Amino acid sequence: MSEETKKITITINGRELEAYPGETVLQVAHRSGINIPHLCYLKDINEIAACRLCVAEVEVNGRRMRGLPATCVLKAEDGMVVRTNTKTVRKAVRFNLELILANHDMNCPTCVRNGTCELQKLARERGVESVRFEGAKRPVTIDDLSPSIVRDSSKCILCGRCVSTCQKVQGLGVLAFTNRGFDTEVGPAFDFSMRDVNCIYCGQCIEACPVAALRERRYIDDVWDAIDDRDKVVVVQTAPAVRASLGEEFGYPIGTPVTGKMTAALRHIGFDYVFDTNFAADLTISEEATELLHRITTGGVLPMITSCSPGWIRYCEMYHPDFLPNLSTCKSPQNMMGAIIKSYFADVMAIDPESIVVVSVMPCTSKKSEAVREEMEVDGLRDVDYSLTTRELGDMIKQAGIDFDMLEDEQPDSVLGDYTGAAVIFGATGGVMEAALRTAADVLTGEDLPSFEYEAVRGMEGIKQASVTVPLGGVPTELKVVVCSSVKHAGEVLDAVRKGDLSCHFIEVMACPGGCIHGGGQSYVSSSERMSVDPRLARADALYSEDERQVLRKSHQNPELIELIEKFLGEPNSDVAHKYLHTHYHPRPFYEQKAVGAYDD
Amino acid sequence: MAQTSHCKTIVDDDPRYEELRSFIHSHENKDGIAMTALQEAQNLFGYLPLEVHKFISKETGVSVAELYGVTTFYSQFNTEPQGQHQIQICMGTACYVKGAQKVLDKVTETLGIEVGMTTPDQLFTLNAARCLGCCGLSPVMMIDDDVYANLDNVSEIPAILDRYRKDAK
Numbered sequence: 044m045s046e047e048t049k050k051i052t053i054t055i056n057g058r059e060l061e062a063y064p065g066e067t068v069l070q071v072a073h074r075s076g077i078n079i080p081h082l083c084y085l086k087d088i089n090e091i092a093a094c095r096l097c098v099a100e101v102e103v104n105g106r107r108m109r110g111l112p113a114t115c116v117l118k119a120e121d122g123m124v125v126r127t128n129t130k131t132v133r134k135a136v137r138f139n140l141e142l143i144l145a146n147h148d149m150n151c152p153t154c155v156r157n158g159t160c161e162l163q164k165l166a167r168e169r170g171v172e173s174v175r176f177e178g179a180k181r182p183v184t185i186d187d188l189s190p191s192i193v194r195d196s197s198k199c200i201l202c203g204r205c206v207s208t209c210q211k212v213q214g215l216g217v218l219a220f221t222n223r224g225f226d227t228e229v230g231p232a233f234d235f236s237m238r239d240v241n242c243i244y245c246g247q248c249i250e251a252c253p254v255a256a257l258r259e260r261r262y263i264d265d266v267w268d269a270i271d272d273r274d275k276v277v278v279v280q281t282a283p284a285v286r287a288s289l290g291e292e293f294g295y296p297i298g299t300p301v302t303g304k305m306t307a308a309l310r311h312i313g314f315d316y317v318f319d320t321n322f323a324a325d326l327t328i329s330e331e332a333t334e335l336l337h338r339i340t341t342g343g344v345l346p347m348i349t350s351c352s353p354g355w356i357r358y359c360e361m362y363h364p365d366f367l368p369n370l371s372t373c374k375s376p377q378n379m380m381g382a383i384i385k386s387y388f389a390d391v392m393a394i395d396p397e398s399i400v401v402v403s404v405m406p407c408t409s410k411k412s413e414a415v416r417e418e419m420e421v422d423g424l425r426d427v428d429y430s431l432t433t434r435e436l437g438d439m440i441k442q443a444g445i446d447f448d449m450l451e452d453e454q455p456d457s458v459l460g461d462y463t464g465a466a467v468i469f470g471a472t473g474g475v476m477e478a479a480l481r482t483a484a485d486v487l488t489g490e491d492l493p494s495f496e497y498e499a500v501r502g503m504e505g506i507k508q509a510s511v512t513v514p515l516g517g518v519p520t521e522l523k524v525v526v527c528s529s530v531k532h533a534g535e536v537l538d539a540v541r542k543g544d545l546s547c548h549f550i551e552v553m554a555c556p557g558g559c560i561h562g563g564g565q566s567y568v569s570s571s572e573r574m575s576v577d578p579r580l581a582r583a584d585a586l587y588s589e590d591e592r593q594v595l596r597k598s599h600q601n602p603e604l605i606e607l608i609e610k611f612l613g614e615p616n617s618d619v620a621h622k623y624l625h626t627h628y629h630p631r632p633f634y635e636q637k638a639v640g641a642y643d644d
Numbered sequence: 645m646a647q648t649s650h651c652k653t654i655v656d657d658d659p660r661y662e663e664l665r666s667f668i669h670s671h672e673n674k675d676g677i678a679m680t681a682l683q684e685a686q687n688l689f690g691y692l693p694l695e696v697h698k699f700i701s702k703e704t705g706v707s708v709a710e711l712y713g714v715t716t717f718y719s720q721f722n723t724e725p726q727g728q729h730q731i732q733i734c735m736g737t738a739c740y741v742k743g744a745q746k747v748l749d750k751v752t753e754t755l756g757i758e759v760g761m762t763t764p765d766q767l768f769t770l771n772a773a774r775c776l777g778c779c780g781l782s783p784v785m786m787i788d789d790d791v792y793a794n795l796d797n798v799s800e801i802p803a804i805l806d807r808y809r810k811d812a813k
Contacts, residue, residue, distance in 0.1 A: 216707025222716045232712030233694050233723070241707065634698055634708055 053123040062119035069097055069114040072127065073574045079127050080136055080165050082143070082253050083202035084115040086573050088211055089251075092116045094202055095139045096165065100126040111135055137169050145176035147254075148183075148197035154255050159567045161253035162200060184228065188236040188638055190415045191244035191260055191408040196228050199256035204570075205229065205248035212556055214531030215358075217242045229256070233637065241361055241633045243530060245354035245554045246408030246432075246563015259408045259564060262429045263439055269400040269428070270313045277400045278388075279314040280380045281305060283321055284406035284470030284559035285433045286589070287582035291566035292437025293447040298581025300589055303452020308440045310453060316388075319455045320403065321462030323380035324469040324478070327351065328598035329608070330373045330624055331475075332482045333615035335549055339515065344368045346525070346540065346547045349475050351375045353413035354554030356628060358530040363537050364630035369550075372625040374426070376469065377403045377410055378419050380459070381426030382623040387611045388458055400428045404436045406470065406562035409554065418626050432564030461603040464589070464596030471583040472528035472558035473500035473507060476551040480511055480524070481597045487513045495597065500524065501587070503557050503579050505532035508547070523547040529556040560586065654695060660688045661699055668703045678706045678714055682721060691722040727762045727769035729808050732786045736775030739782040743796065747783050748772065750798040754805055767809065 051062040055072050062071045067090075072079050083094040092113035101108040101117065102124040111132065114125070126132065144166060151157050186194040203220070206229060210216045217240055218229050231240040249257045269277050290299040309317045335347050350356060350371045359366055374382070381401040389396040403410065407430075413419065414427040431439070440447055454460065465481050468474035481495045499509035507526040512519050525547045527536050533552045539545035555562045557579030568578045590596060598604070612620045654660070667684045671677055681700045686692055692715050694708075701708045715721040733739075733748045748759070751770060755763055762769040776784050781793035785801075792804060 210707070210710070216710045219707070219709035219713035220717075221709070221713050230709075232697060232709045240709070634694060 051119050051121045053119045053121070053125060055125045056128055066119050067115060068099065068101075068117045068119055068123070068125055070574070071119050072114065072125070073571070077127065078571070079114055080169065081115055081570060082161060082165065082200065083204065085204045085207065085251055085570050089202070089204045089207040090115050091203055091207075094143065094200070096136055098135055098139075099132055100129055133169075137171055140166050140169055140171050141174050141176060143200050144171065144174045145178060146180055147200060148180075148195075149174075154198070155258050155261070156198075156255035159569075160255065161569055163254075179225070181225065181228065184230065184234075186230070186236050186238075187260060189238035189242070189244065189260065189412065191411045192237055192242070192246060192249065193258050193260050194230060194237055195256055195258070196230070198254045199229055200254055201227055201229060202253060203229070204251040204253065205257055208247050208251040212247055212529055212531065213243075213245060213554075214529075214534060215241055215243065218248060232634070235634060236638045239633065239636060239638060243354040243357040243361070243554060244409035244412045244563075245530070247555060249408060249563050250561075250565070250567065253570065259432050259434070260411060261435055262411070262431060263435050263442070266402050266429050266431065266439070267442075269402070274398055275400050276315045276394050276398050277313070277402060278316040278318065278384050279309050279402045279404065280318045280320045280323070280377070280384075281309070281404040281436075282377065282406055282410075282470065282559065283324060283467050283474075283586060284562060284565070284582065285404050285436070287470060287560055287585035288406060288433050288565040288578075289437060290447075291568075292434065292440075296581075297566075297568065297572070297576055297578050298583075298585045300585040301447075302589065303454070304447060304450040305436075306455055307450040307453040308436075308443075308445050308447060311445050311450070312439055312443045314402070316384075316456045317453075318380065318384070318459045319462050319466075320376045320380050320405075321466035321469070322455075322459045322601070322603065323376035323383065324466035324475075325461075325463055325598035325601040325604050326379050326383070326607070326624070327373055327376050327469075328465060328475075328478045328482050329604060329615045330379075330620060331371050332479050332486065332598075334371055334373065335479070336483065336486070337616065339548060346550050347371055348550045349552055350626075350628075351469070351475055352409070352552060352554045352559075353407070354409040355530060355533060355552045357409065357412070357631060358533065358554060360628055360631035361633055362534065365541070366537055367628045367630070370628055372621075372627065374419070374624055374626045375410075375413060377405060377413065377430070378426040378626075379624050381419075381428075382421050383459065383607070383611075385424045385426070386421065386623055387607060390611075391458055396424055401426065403427050403430045404433065405430055406433050406559045406565045407555075408432060408563040410564070421623055433566055434564060437566065457603070459603060459607075461595075461601050462593075463598055463601050464591065464593035465598045466601075467589045467593065468586050470559040470586050471501070471579075472503065472553050472556075473497075473526045473551065474558065474586070475553075476500045476509075476524055476526050476549070478598055479549070479551075480522075482599045483522070484511065484513055485597060485599065487515065491597075500526045500551075501583075503528075503577070503583075505529055505556070506536060522549070524549045524551070526551045528553045528558050530554050557583070654689055654693065664688055664696075664699065665703055668700070674704065677704050678711055682711065682714060686721060691725050693723060725762065725766065727767050729768050729787050731768055731770045732773040732776065733771070734774075734776040734782070734784045734786075735772045736779065736782075738779035739775075739784055742782040743798075744783045746798050747785055747795050747801065750801045751785070751805075754802050768805070 060075050079097045081097040097114045098111035099114050184196040206218050209218050269275050286302040290301040348369045385396040411430045414430040419426045465478035477497045510521050510523045527533050560582035561579045668681050685696050697708050697711050735744050759772050783795050785792045
């Protein structure tokens with residue numbers, strides 16, 4: 044019998060269970076409905092047996108293994124007998140939780156992870172009602188200099204999930220275990236702030252963190268202040284991926300689309316106008332597809348690379364400045380939307396643009412830093428004033444006392460309220476590419492093509508390639524495209540392009556694995572949940588199903604977009620378009636200037 | 645530990661960078677290169693400031709933070725310039741019982757620096773050691789590779805230190 048088909052039987056808590064070769068005891072237990080507590084374990088990313096909460100009593104061939112092995116790294120063996128619910132194990136788990144808590148800032152009621160904290164949940168479930176150890180605590184570092192991410196060492200339990208995620212998923216290694224023993228601290232080198240190092244603010248570390256040691260910088264109170272200010276007109280826009288995750292904040296299954304309720308909630312909160320960033324996604328396609336065709340026909344710099352993902356932009360500026368000319372000059376939908384709200388929309392509605400406050404709700408922590416980029420303004424007006432995450436919007440809805448469940452579906456406001464199915468899928472890896480292809484193919488053939496679903500660019504693989512034949516100047520031409528998600532994969536693609544191993548016309552990059560649906564601002568998915576659900580697939584389904592429900596599914600068919608072009612822009616890539624909708628990039632060195640005394644140490 | 649180099653100023657086009665680069669690229673197996681590269685760099689530069697971390701990061705692909713994690717884990721690595729002479733005072737059990745604290749106090753009093761610090765003239769760096777492995781000679785102090793044994797009479801210490809001052813002149 045081959046190694047793959049060899050059956051292994053193990054016994055966990057008296058139940059005989061079948062295991063696959065190479066599977067760990069933790070995995071077998073989990074899919075058999077036996078929960079084993081764990082904190083440092085993060086499926087496929089961090090399996091290091093550090094927290095000692097997944098321990099069990101184990102017998103192999105009738106002999107007891109020494110001590111209590113950690114089941115997250117213990118491979119199942121035929122005949123193995125595992126007990127996770129004995130007095131010894133229960134005592135050890137509780138004891139180990141107490142040890143972790145001994146050096147943890149336990150101000151739970153004022154903690155942003157209160158209710159979503161994996162440590163808090165386990166302490167409660169495991170009956171830790173007091174902590175016996177009162178010893179020294181590590182010195183505290185709170186690094187809140189970046190516009191996106193706060194690092195708080197007082198909450199850190201040294202599980203290493205962020206370290207592994209940054210290293211293995213993104214290939215960046217911004218965070219590491221520094222110093223040793225009691226002084227160990229997870230952070231960048233030489234006590235630098237995350238603002239001044241190679242951090243792209245993707246927030247994957249926040250998604251990985253079981254506690255509040257890494258969290259987004261929050262702007263909720265600023266937004267409430269703006270809403271309360273009678274002189275301000277507060278306009279909100281929500282990114283495509285937000286609708287696929289916001290429901291999770293209210294207990295809905297992962298990937299439940301809540302578009303209509305979200306729109307209703309935003310009105311109840313008190314935003315004066317509610318728009319969908321999807322409108323700007325359609326606008327982005329109009330600008331970007333035009334730019335691409337222009338580059339192809341005039342011998343411009345190719346491959347052109349998308350510029351929607353601010354984490355990707357930071358990465359490119361830091362690591363691949365030689366590719367900056369390849370970046371589309373299009374601003375991201377977030378900023379296009381802001382610029383259009385404060386110009387065209389203000390004009391149509393006769394509102395003083397100075398009085399407009401643009402709030403964006405994004406699945407992203409890097410969008411906060413994009414919003415404050417110096418160049419993201421027109422005539423002294425910031426494109427976007429505040430950028431919130433999906434989680435922050437969830438909190439605002441709760442603060443406003445809104446029963447999300449009881450909300451009736453509503454539609455966005457008009458003028459900038461229409462959107463197509465092509466815009467909705469922007470939130471998933473491959474979505475921008477598919478939207479662009481839908482428009483490019485129609486524009487080039489001059490037809491409304493009936494076949495426009497590009498399956499090859501969908502799915503969760505890190506790097507996808509496809510080609511489409513389109514008529515260019517009457518000649519059928521093969522348009523080669525590449526789609527990648529996570530900056531680690533983006534780096535691999537750029538290296539291949541640089542070496543000449545890969546040649547293509549157009550590359551879509553999203554900084555987060557799976558795209559915006561799995562962005563650093565989305566609802567938390569615990570390590571246990573991640574063992575049974577891939578949030579990326581569930582949320583992508585939500586977007587593709589909304590795309591299917593739309594009557595209009597190609598960006599250039601958006602009626603209000605057509606009106607915007609006729610009345611304001613003239614045509615895509617016009618001078619007006621360039622003034623409001625395009626930008627530039629610059630190399631971004633890191634580990635250069637160290638912040639001195641700017642944060643607590 | 646004797647240093648092969650005492651030049652504290654590291655300039656951008658320092659020839660030692662080229663030496664470090666060829667050292668790194670002479671290793672075919674890049675797995676685990678971080679530790680080896682840091683050791684060689686410390687031999688070349690005497691210590692491992694940010695700039696050297698950045699250089700190694702660029703050459704090896706290992707992130708600056710990960711390198712720094714290694715640097716700060718092992719006590720053999722220094723991120724600050726080191727004195728020309730390394731003083732190690734054994735604080736192991738045997739030496740401690742035989743009066744190592746008095747030895748340490750005398751050295752700190754004479755040099756005016758605490759453990760882990762370097763004298764302003766960059767001549768001495770003072771460290772406390774766990775055990776130097778020669779308990780029969782306790783209390784023990786080492787300066788570079790020289791062992792000073794049975795330091796029961798701490799009044800000898802200033803004279804010992806003076807020898808290194810004279811050598812420096």
